[in-house]
Amino acid sequence: MSLDRSLLLPPSFEVASVILGSVLTVDSPDGTVALRITEVEAYHGSGDPGSHAFRGKTNRNAVMFGEPGHLYTYFTYGMHTCANVVCGPEGQASGCLLRAGEIIEGLELARSRRDTSRSDADLARGPARLTVAAGITLADGGADLASGRIRLELGGGVPEVATGPRTGVSGLGGTEEFPWRFWIPGDPTVSPYKAHSPKRHS
DNA sequence: TGGGCGATTGTCT
């Protein structure tokens, strides 16, 4: 296998550094889309208040507790799918949310999957947009990224990594106490920072 | 068994 699972180990910063610049390839009946990961967000096990694994293992997040190098997908807001790379070791439930990427293969196919025609940089700018453009669905949860229709090639290598507070995470998990959002500075495909908007108090 | 809320996005003002 080409996927070296030993690279997917904590601490989060190093894992994110490895994933940034890596290439995710997705095969579909209608073609192949490959994208270079430009932005991720780390979730670090059951001790992380922003993680789905915070409250322990459930049916939904079971994949995160498994072997690293697998795909964890989840459905949110009644309409969006997001994808994570499970990071080890087994039982710890750490993962990296794929927040943005640059399409490097299958640009036409990626465009056709998104209704509104936006700029190329917008195609996979945002976690839910990325899954649509790449052709990843909920059914892909648990898939092994070493082989199969979805593959991750680590070690793209990036000259510089920027870090900051996570986006959209409610509660304690979104504070500066957990600066676990990582991106390639200056890259046009990185999503704009938007802090979690608290519920209206009326 | 019921109700609140979410690792978001697109559209409207």
Added chain:
DNA sequence: GACAATCGCCCAA
């Protein structure tokens, strides 16, 4: 800048 769309998951009772 503000808010609606929309449904599965999780906690509390």
